[in-house]
Amino acid sequence: MVGRGGTEELLGLIEHIYEAATDSALMQGLPLRVATHFGSESCLFHFCYKPPPGVPGLPRNACVPIGTANFDAQACAAYAEYYHERNEWYARGWKKGFPVVVLGQELMSTNALQRTEWFDYCRTTGMYELIGAQTLISGDLICAIGIHRPQGSRAFDEDDQKELSFVLPHLQRAFQMHERLGLAETRGALAFDLMDNIDVGVAIVDADGKLLLANRVADRILSREDGLRVSQGRVRPVDSRQEPGLARAITQAARTGGGKAMAAGGVAVLTRRSGSGMTVLVSPLRIPPQNLGTSVHAAALIFCDPDRETIVPEHVLAAAHGLTIMEARLLAALVTGKTVSEFAESADIGIGTARTHLKHILGKTGYHRQADLMRDIAANPVMKLAAHMRDDFRESRP
Numbered sequence: 001m002v003g004r005g006g007t008e009e010l011l012g013l014i015e016h017i018y019e020a021a022t023d024s025a026l027m028q029g030l031p032l033r034v035a036t037h038f039g040s041e042s043c044l045f046h047f048c049y050k051p052p053p054g055v056p057g058l059p060r061n062a063c064v065p066i067g068t069a070n071f072d073a074q075a076c077a078a079y080a081e082y083y084h085e086r087n088e089w090y091a092r093g094w095k096k097g098f099p100v101v102v103l104g105q106e107l108m109s110t111n112a113l114q115r116t117e118w119f120d121y122c123r124t125t126g127m128y129e130l131i132g133a134q135t136l137i138s139g140d141l142i143c144a145i146g147i148h149r150p151q152g153s154r155a156f157d158e159d160d161q162k163e164l165s166f167v168l169p170h171l172q173r174a175f176q177m178h179e180r181l182g183l184a185e186t187r188g189a190l191a192f193d194l195m196d197n198i199d200v201g202v203a204i205v206d207a208d209g210k211l212l213l214a215n216r217v218a219d220r221i222l223s224r225e226d227g228l229r230v231s232q233g234r235v236r237p238v239d240s241r242q243e244p245g246l247a248r249a250i251t252q253a254a255r256t257g258g259g260k261a262m263a264a265g266g267v268a269v270l271t272r273r274s275g276s277g278m279t280v281l282v283s284p285l286r287i288p289p290q291n292l293g294t295s296v297h298a299a300a301l302i303f304c305d306p307d308r309e310t311i312v313p314e315h316v317l318a319a320a321h322g323l324t325i326m327e328a329r330l331l332a333a334l335v336t337g338k339t340v341s342e343f344a345e346s347a348d349i350g351i352g353t354a355r356t357h358l359k360h361i362l363g364k365t366g367y368h369r370q371a372d373l374m375r376d377i378a379a380n381p382v383m384k385l386a387a388h389m390r391d392d393f394r395e396s397r398p
Contacts, residue, residue: 013037014170015259019286021174030174032068034167035147038160042126042148043068046079049375050140058084058091059142070125079121088118090144093132098142099172101165103156104130131156133164135172140375143175169264170256170284177283177300203301204285207254209234209247212298221305227270227278228303235301239271246270249282250299257284258297265299278303312377321365330357334370335377 016033020026035043046065051057061084064076071079084090092107093100104113107130113119122128129149137143147164149156201218205211210233214222222230229238235250237243245268252263265283272278281302312335318328326347333343344354358370367373 009037010166011259011262013167014256014262014284015286017167017170017174018177018257018284021177021283022285027178028066031066031071034145034171035068037167038131038147038156038163039154040147040149041068042070042150044071044079044146044148046084046144046146047137048084048142048144050136050142058087059094062141075125083118083121086116086118086121088113088116089130089132089146094134094142094144099133099135099165099168101131101133101161101168103161104132105155107132126150129153129155131160131164133168135168135175137172137175137179141179143172145171166262170262173264173281173283176281177285177302201301201303201305203228203235205235205250205254205299205301207251207258207297207299209236209250211235217305218301218303221303226274227272228280228301237268237270238273242268242270246280246282250301253282253284253299254297257286257299259286260297317377321361323361323364327357327361327364330354331361331373331377334358334374 013033016026017030020030020033031043031045032041035041044065044067047062048059049062050059061080064080065071067076079087089104089107093102096102113122125148127146127148128151130146132144132146134142134144145164145168147156200215201221202213202215203211203218203222204213211230222228222235225238227238229236237246249266249268252261253265255261256263256265263284265281268280268282269277270280281300283300283302285298285300312332314325314328314332317323317331317335318325321328321331323331326349329347330340330343333346334340338346340354340358341351344351347354362368362370362373365373367376
């Protein structure tokens with residue numbers, strides 16, 4: 001596909017998207033880069049949680065969104081705290097599935113929009129014409145994208161819709177990398193050092209699959225040769241039948257990372273020795289020359305260690321939520337999948353006492369449902385980090 005601004009401009013946008021995946025500052029500026037490509041000065045990325053089946057209402061807002069200059073800190077906070085629930089465009093658009101790209105006029109008429117409270121926010125931020133999209137990042141985490149033009153500007157059309165449909169998989173892959181690598185507040189060597197201490201394997205390879213860098217988790221998994229292995233310096237599936245598919249995904253992703261192609265990477269499910277599957281995210285990666293001494297076309301392979309159980313330390317839960325020792329023990333047990341009755345039996349306390357502890361936990365954490373609390377702890381990158389810190393990185397005490 002050739003973009004509306006030409007092949008070079010589209011390749012430049014895709015290259016920038018993958019560079020932003022591992023650079024927090026560039027990620028903050030990505031909305032403007034995307035908006036500019038579509039002839040706009042307004043773009044907002046907001047993230048929310050897909051509700052369970054049968055639960056009515058909008059997906060719950062996950063964090064403060066990021067956007068262009070018209071969405072300053074005050075506007076972003078206002079969206080997260082108030083206007084997300086009144087976003088008439090998203091109330092209609094999110095139900096269309098994943099991934100999807102829609103035009104504002106398809107969602108509601110201008111007259112209907114102007115009669116809503118949401119239009120107050122649109123006027124404040126200069127939104128009138130809309131092209132929007134949404135995609136799943138991981139699990140139930142959604143990214144919704146809105147690109148806007150002010151009143152009196154040209155409306156977005158089907159050509160814009162096709163262009164955004166092409167760009168959307170690249171944005172999805174970049175957000176997946178940014179989310180899984182946990183690089184929102186870290187950069188360079190510090191980020192890679194942190195990745196050595198969490199249960200995420202990260203292997204950086206060139207276009208031919210040659211291993212360039214691997215964190216501690218990736219080293220451990222590769223040395224076990226369970227799903228993935230290193231042979232003749234290259235990362236390969238243990239099942240040789242899966243090698244052509246993985247090699248093709250790596251080559252395409254690496255070329256995209258180097259600004260030479262437009263493939264968005266992919267997901268490979270490799271066979272482990274036990275017969276179960278091992279999911280590997282293959283994503284384009286841009287490596288500046290100063291990082292490896294030379295500029296290379298690279299891809300990131302991101303995967304979890306399926307044999308490690310995530311156990312959040314009790315002292316971390318206690319400190320994070322102001323829990324008593326017994327409450328923290330109960331919460332830690334629930335995170336591992338135990339029931340309240342199973343914990344009561346193991347702790348030699350009555351089921352009524354255990355339920356009282358759970359009630360106190362929900363009160364202190366601000367949650368109404370146990371399921372919501374479990375999900376947010378499981379999705380919290382800080383909790384994941386604490387769960388797999390090495391002993392020498394554990395909490396120090398005076």
